[in-house]
Amino acid sequence: MSKTYHLTTPLDDEITSKLHSGDIVYISGTIYTARDAAHKRLVDLLDEGKELPFDIKGAIIYFVGPTPPKPGDPIGSAGPTTSYRMDSYSPRLIAEGLKGMIGKGKRNEAVTDACQKHKAIYFGATGGAGALLGKKIESAEVIAYEELGPEAIRKLEVVDFPVTVINDTYGKDLYKIGRSQYEVK
Amino acid sequence: MREIAYEEIVKNVRDIIIYSASNLPQDALKAMKEAYENEKSPVSKEVLKQLLDNADIASSEARPLCQDTGLAVFFIKLGADVKVVGGLLKDAINEGTEKGYIEGYLRASTCHPFSRANNKDTVGYNLPAIIHLDIVEGDKIEIEYAAKGGGSENVSRARVFPPAAGKQGVIDYVKECISDAGPNPCPPLTVGVGIGGTFEKAAISSKHALFRDIGSKNEDPEMAELEHEIKTELNKLGIGTMGMGGTETVLAVHIEANPCHIASLPVSVNVQCHSSRHTHITI
Numbered sequence: 001m002s003k004t005y006h007l008t009t010p011l012d013d014e015i016t017s018k019l020h021s022g023d024i025v026y027i028s029g030t031i032y033t034a035r036d037a038a039h040k041r042l043v044d045l046l047d048e049g050k051e052l053p054f055d056i057k058g059a060i061i062y063f064v065g066p067t068p069p070k071p072g073d074p075i076g077s078a079g080p081t082t083s084y085r086m087d088s089y090s091p092r093l094i095a096e097g098l099k100g101m102i103g104k105g106k107r108n109e110a111v112t113d114a115c116q117k118h119k120a121i122y123f124g125a126t127g128g129a130g131a132l133l134g135k136k137i138e139s140a141e142v143i144a145y146e147e148l149g150p151e152a153i154r155k156l157e158v159v160d161f162p163v164t165v166i167n168d169t170y171g172k173d174l175y176k177i178g179r180s181q182y183e184v185k
Numbered sequence: 186m187r188e189i190a191y192e193e194i195v196k197n198v199r200d201i202i203i204y205s206a207s208n209l210p211q212d213a214l215k216a217m218k219e220a221y222e223n224e225k226s227p228v229s230k231e232v233l234k235q236l237l238d239n240a241d242i243a244s245s246e247a248r249p250l251c252q253d254t255g256l257a258v259f260f261i262k263l264g265a266d267v268k269v270v271g272g273l274l275k276d277a278i279n280e281g282t283e284k285g286y287i288e289g290y291l292r293a294s295t296c297h298p299f300s301r302a303n304n305k306d307t308v309g310y311n312l313p314a315i316i317h318l319d320i321v322e323g324d325k326i327e328i329e330y331a332a333k334g335g336g337s338e339n340v341s342r343a344r345v346f347p348p349a350a351g352k353q354g355v356i357d358y359v360k361e362c363i364s365d366a367g368p369n370p371c372p373p374l375t376v377g378v379g380i381g382g383t384f385e386k387a388a389i390s391s392k393h394a395l396f397r398d399i400g401s402k403n404e405d406p407e408m409a410e411l412e413h414e415i416k417t418e419l420n421k422l423g424i425g426t427m428g429m430g431g432t433e434t435v436l437a438v439h440i441e442a443n444p445c446h447i448a449s450l451p452v453s454v455n456v457q458c459h460s461s462r463h464t465h466i467t468i
Binding site: 185 | 225
């Protein structure tokens with residue numbers, strides 16, 4: 001049976017261990033945006049032994065490339081992008097302490113294994129709900145790689161940002177569970 | 186010969202780009218509401234509700250429906266009795282596209298295929314637009330426009346089968362494509378299927394099929410029946426809204442068929458996410 005949680009960042013093992021595939025979670029606090037190009041740069045920094053532009057311990061990364069804000073708004077539309085493109089980078093960041101990722105779509109085994117091993121969660125947000133999700137973001141500040149435009153790293157303050165647990169710390173996958181319930185063979 | 190000013194085309198293109206970004210067309214809204222009514226999975230139903238709320242917020246606040254405001258794709262029917270004055274038609278469409286994306290606060294999503302750089306020096310602000318041009322009778326310009334997102338485009342496929350593959354080969358291929366795609370292309374989907382022609386004709390037809398009103402039937406009864414059959418098969422996959430599991434994975438299957446070479450059966454599948462932003466105007 002799916003449960004509903006209201007969580008505040010940063011996350012720790014105690015929190016992530018409570019969550020199960022299919023649970024609904026409303027996230028408040030700080031989350032960071034990063035997508036393809038920014039992920040490559042983060043992993044390059046780690047390879048060079050340098051510091052990341054934000055504290056990754058207990059952090060959540062949101063895979064999003066928002067539209068430009070209209071004057072007076074903190075951010076434009078901001079729904080999740082397809083996550084598999086980050087698969088080659090996520091296990092490394094999870095090993096460094098990343099506790100949550102928000103995106104949409106399937107992850108590979110290396111990512112789901114890393115989630116199990118290091119007690120991290122892959123959350124799904126509703127793809128295409130950019131107008132609705134953008135309204136859950138109270139502030140946005142570019143903290144790295146401004147030249148990447150929509151792909152720059154932003155520090156977001158969110159309130160009750162709605163997500164669903166896709167991959168939990170126990171190796172479960174909501175996409176597989178959900179589909180098997182409704183598939184007609 | 187009717188003269189149409191370059192600037193008029195620029196303005197029309199700009200306006201439809203900005204309007205389409207935040208207003209889901211009526212056919213798409215109707216299909217989404219029907220999916221909401223029919224969906225058996227409570228989780229998928231909840232997500233569909235979020236998407237209907239999203240459409241409301243987007244249109245009432247003029248916010249983009251999705252942060253992926255797409256690449257601008259046009260199918261243009263240019264009347265043979267039209268003369269565009271003040272510049273080239275192609276340039277007018279590109280200028281209108283750039284204006285629409287900048288003035289509508291929409292996301293620039295084009296880049297160089299390898300460097301991934303996105304700036305004015307290389308390809309411009311969401312330029313160039315993808316333009317398919319046809320010359321037809323008459324003195325009007327018909328513009329069919331869609332903002333095509335990357336997530337759904339990435340799962341599209343094309344393949345040339347031997348003729349023996351037949352109808353069943355087409356059904357199996359579309360099933361395989363949508364099954365492998367799973368949650369990634371943002372279901373519920375509209376699936377465009379281009380059948381026949383050549384390799385590239387099938388691909389362009391599968392894209393053009395997505396511009397049809399969602400749920401309208403192919404004029405050829407045999408193709409209309411095949412559309413229905415494929416839709417039924419795809420909804421048995423159980424993928425559901427955003428892949429959460431459910432009964433409503435596909436809003437519609439649209440087929441566009443063409444005669445082909447006696448040796449070939451080209452098939453292309455082009456996928457459209459639930460945010461089916463398409464507009465049709467005539468100047």
